[in-house]
Amino acid sequence: MEIRLFNNLTRQKELFKPIDPNLVRFYSCGPTTYNFLHVGNARALVVADLFHRTLKALGYNVKFVRNYTDVDDKILEAARVRGIHPKEHADEFIRECAKDMDYLGMLPATATPTVSETMPEIIQMIQDLITNGYAYTVKKENGAEEVLYNVPKFADYGKLSRVQLDSLQHGIRVESDKEKKNPSDFVLWKPAKPEEGWSWDSPWGKGRPGWHIECSAMAKKHLGKTIDLHHGGVDLMFPHHENEIAQSEAANGCPFCNNWAHNEFLNFGSEKMSKSLGNVVTIRDFVNKYSGHVLRQILLSVHYRSKLDWTEDSITKAIGEVERIHEFAHALEIVDAKVVDDMKETNEVKKAIELIKAELANDFNVPGALGVFFGVIKDFNRHSKEGASAAYLKAVMEVAELMENATGLVHQNPKEVLASLNLARKNLSGAGTNSSEEEIEKLIAERKEARATKNWGRSDEIRNRLNELGVVVKDNPDGTATWTYK
């Protein structure tokens, strides 16, 4: 099936032609693991999962790589505050991110490399850039060296983001770093500071990489020198993706990526949602209150290249849609076929399958696919009451499977999904504001019971669940337990 994708390199919708006709090499920039992810991060994750699923559902093999940035200033700082090794801190939040991705119904990626495990490849690529004349070193204190990318050396700089190098050079404030040859040059390797507690040996002394080089090195390691599709949030286009192109093409001497896709922001109120605005809602908070199905439904209900307004109405609407889809999925499980002639209806459903595929092949148009899908559901609800043939039900089943595989918006266990919506509605109406406290009290009582019967496995499980809810339990000498939020 022909797929047309909007390619940000050309700012046009184009026929998607992977280098290898049956295989898509796909890279998406992943999260920095210093804390729980906020809802704003979820859109990029779910959009990458949509690309992965849809390409597979439309017949491609997909090698999908999404990184974890586990070496970063924020991680070093958080670990220092906690008095633990930065790797321990980063690994803890890699596990939490992975849980969030499960709640969001994401398929596992082919590879999820970390910066710390990719260090030899990162160092090699920086060396290649120096050898090829695109990077230079600057002496710092204690004989350590910093490595910088010489941006004006790369003639194609700006080809993705369309920034003009001249205006860029003038626009950047003169930094204290006087050794930089050009204001736009960026760091590939920086010397370690003694208090940071995590560094690597390199030809330039102990240090760690700048942010941009990791994606270039990981893409090459897992996918090769030229890839078919690269994705990230639109905020990453400049400078991150521009710098990835500059690094990869200068080091490898060939094109880095043929198609670039960027998802738009999530708008919280009318402002871009970010932690600095104080609009903090973590994915975990949202999942505990409304479920991952509802979050996925919200995130995919708008085309990935459109801004998505985050409002209470979007939650209400998504709950209704998740319910409609899973009442249908449940009804489809239990309905019996009748001997009737419904060839006309069956052909309509078969047409719908092709229409859904066409919508998805049109730059991943999920809203379009959902429109067709809801039409099939409406038809099924009416027709299955009159009595539907085995052929009709088989075709409807195929629609459900296609939507499940390509979008993840249909879940395997509809009854479980429907049950989760009761809590979502309760929380949305505000009637359930105490429900998490009720759950905590119940868990603590259960934990007491488990400890009394020496059921340590269950007791540990409960402690982990309480930890997820942000609760600290204190065991008192008299055998009672008290709790507070962390």
Ligand SMILES: [Zn+2]
């Ligand atoms: Zn990246």
